[in-house]
Amino acid sequence: MYNLIGAGLIVIGAGIGLGQIGGKAMEGIARQPEATGKIQTAMIIIAALLEGLAFGALFLGK
Amino acid sequence: MLFASTIALAETPVKDGANDGGQIDTKTEVEEYILHHIQDSHDFHLFSYTNDAGERKHIGFPLPVIIWTSNGLTTFMSSEFHHDDSGQVIVEKNGLKFTKIHSKIYELDAGASTVAFDEDHHATNAHKVLDFSITKSVVGVLLIGLLMFVWFSRLAKQYKKKAIPTGFGRVLEPLVLYVRDEIARPNIGEKHYRRFTGYLMTVFFFIWILNLLGLTPFGFNVTGQLAVTACLAIFTLIIYTASGNKDYWMHILWMPGVPILIRPVLALIELAGALIIKPFSLLVRLFANISAGHIVVMSLIAIMFTLKKSLGVVGATSLSLVLSFFITLIEVLVAFLQAYIFTMLSALFIGMAVAEHDHDHDHDDHGHEIPDAEDVRADFI
Numbered sequence: 001m002y003n004l005i006g007a008g009l010i011v012i013g014a015g016i017g018l019g020q021i022g023g024k025a026m027e028g029i030a031r032q033p034e035a036t037g038k039i040q041t042a043m044i045i046i047a048a049l050l051e052g053l054a055f056g057a058l059f060l061g062k
Numbered sequence: 063m064l065f066a067s068t069i070a071l072a073e074t075p076v077k078d079g080a081n082d083g084g085q086i087d088t089k090t091e092v093e094e095y096i097l098h099h100i101q102d103s104h105d106f107h108l109f110s111y112t113n114d115a116g117e118r119k120h121i122g123f124p125l126p127v128i129i130w131t132s133n134g135l136t137t138f139m140s141s142e143f144h145h146d147d148s149g150q151v152i153v154e155k156n157g158l159k160f161t162k163i164h165s166k167i168y169e170l171d172a173g174a175s176t177v178a179f180d181e182d183h184h185a186t187n188a189h190k191v192l193d194f195s196i197t198k199s200v201v202g203v204l205l206i207g208l209l210m211f212v213w214f215s216r217l218a219k220q221y222k223k224k225a226i227p228t229g230f231g232r233v234l235e236p237l238v239l240y241v242r243d244e245i246a247r248p249n250i251g252e253k254h255y256r257r258f259t260g261y262l263m264t265v266f267f268f269i270w271i272l273n274l275l276g277l278t279p280f281g282f283n284v285t286g287q288l289a290v291t292a293c294l295a296i297f298t299l300i301i302y303t304a305s306g307n308k309d310y311w312m313h314i315l316w317m318p319g320v321p322i323l324i325r326p327v328l329a330l331i332e333l334a335g336a337l338i339i340k341p342f343s344l345l346v347r348l349f350a351n352i353s354a355g356h357i358v359v360m361s362l363i364a365i366m367f368t369l370k371k372s373l374g375v376v377g378a379t380s381l382s383l384v385l386s387f388f389i390t391l392i393e394v395l396v397a398f399l400q401a402y403i404f405t406m407l408s409a410l411f412i413g414m415a416v417a418e419h420d421h422d423h424d425h426d427d428h429g430h431e432i433p434d435a436e437d438v439r440a441d442f443i
Contacts, residue, residue, distance in 0.1 A: 045403075045407070048403040048406075051351070052343035052344075052346060056343065056346050058350065059346055059350055
C-alpha cells in the first residue's frame with residue numbers, strides 16, 4: 001500500500017519535471033528556431049537523467 | 063498485431079486451465095504469466111494449450127543447461143524438467159539430483175529426494191549452482207551478435223569496391239553515419255572520437271536491435287535483464303575510466319578553483335558520481351524502461367481476460383487491441399530512444415574523460431587556476 005503511494009508521488013514529481021523540461025524546451029525553440037537541434041539534444045539528456053532518477057526510485061521502492 | 067495475437071494464443075490456456083484443478087484466479091494467473099515473461103528462462107517457450115483430452119501441451123524447444131555443480135561440469139537439455147518450474151520434477155545427472163524453481167536450477171543436498179520448502183517458499187534442502195546455461199537471453203545475444211557481424215562485415219567489405227553500398231547496407235549506412243556524426247563527434251570531440259566510435263556503434267545497434275527483438279512475438283526480454291544492462295554499463299565505466307586523462311582525474315580528485323577545505327568533500331562526491339552513479343543510472347534506465355514497456359504491453363493485452371466479464375468478449379478484446387496496438391507503436395519509439403540515450407550518455411561520459419583543456423588559465427598568486435567562463439560552462443554541463 002505505502003509503496004503504491006510512493007510510486008504515485010514519484011510519478012507526480014517526474015511528471016512535473018518532464019513538463020518543465022518539455023515546456024521550457026518548446027519556449028526555447030519558439031524563440032530561437034535555429035537552435036532546435038541543440039535544444040532537443042540537451043532536453044533529451046536532461047529528460048534521461050530525470051527518468052533515471054525516477055526509475056531508480058521506483059526500482060528501490062518495489 | 064502479430065504480437066497481440068500471439069500473446070492472446072499464449073494467454074488463452076490460462077483461462078481454459080480452469081479444468082486442470084479447481085477455480086483459477088485470473089488476475090493472479092495474468093500476473094504470474096507477465097512475471098514469467100520478464101524473467102529469463104531455460105527453455106524457449108512459444109505458447110501452450112490444453113487439448114481435448116485435458117492434457118497441457120507446450121509448444122517451444124528446449125535449450126542446453128550447463129551448470130557447475132559439486133561434481134564438476136554437468137550438461138543436459140532443459141526438456142528433462144518437462145516445463146516444471148516449482149521443484150516437482152527431479153532430474154538425476156552425474157550422480158546428483160537437480161530441480162528447477164522459478165527459473166533457477168537447484169542442486170539437492172545429499173540424501174534428499176524431494177525438495178522441502180519453508181513457509182517463505184524457499185528450498186531448505188537444495189542450493190543454487192553456478193549456471194552457465196544457454197538461456198533464452200543468451201540465445202538472443204548470440205543471435206544478434208551473429209546478425210550484426212554478418213551485416214556490418216558485409217557493409218565494410220562493400221566499401222572496398224564502391225563508394226555506395228547496395229542492398230541492406232543502404233539501410234545501415236545512414237544509421238552508422240548518424241551515430242558517428244550526431245552522437246560520437248559532437249560529444250567526444252574532433253580529436254578523439256575515432257577511437258570510441260566502434261564501441262558506441264556496437265552498443266547502439268546491440269541495444270536497438272535487441273529492444274526491437276523484444277517487441278516480436280518470440281518473447282525475448284534481453285535488454286530487460288539486469289545482468290545484460292549491468293554488463294553494458296560496466297563496459298562504458300571501464301572505457302571512460304581507463305581513457306580518462308590527467309585533467310579528468312584532477313577534476314575528480316583535487317578540483318581546481320575551489321577552496322582547499324571543500325576539495326576532499328568534492329572528491330568524494332565526484333568519485334561516487336564517476337564510479338557508481340553514472341553506470342547505475344545507465345543500467346537502471348535501460349532495464350526499467352524495457353521491463354516497464356513489456357509489463358504495460360502485456361497488461362493491456364491481459365485486459366481482454368480481466369475485463370471479459372464486465373465488457374463482454376467483443377468489448378474487452380477491441381479495447382485491449384486498440385490500447386496495446388498504440389502502446390506497441392510507442393514502444394517502437396522507446397526502443398530507438400533508449401538505444402540513443404544509452405549511446406549518447408556513454409559518449410558524453412567518455413567525452414568528459416578525454417576533454418582537453420587547450421585554453422590557458424589565469425593563475426592567482428598561489429598558483430591556483432582562476433576559472434574562466436569556459437570552465438564554468440564545462441562544469442555546469
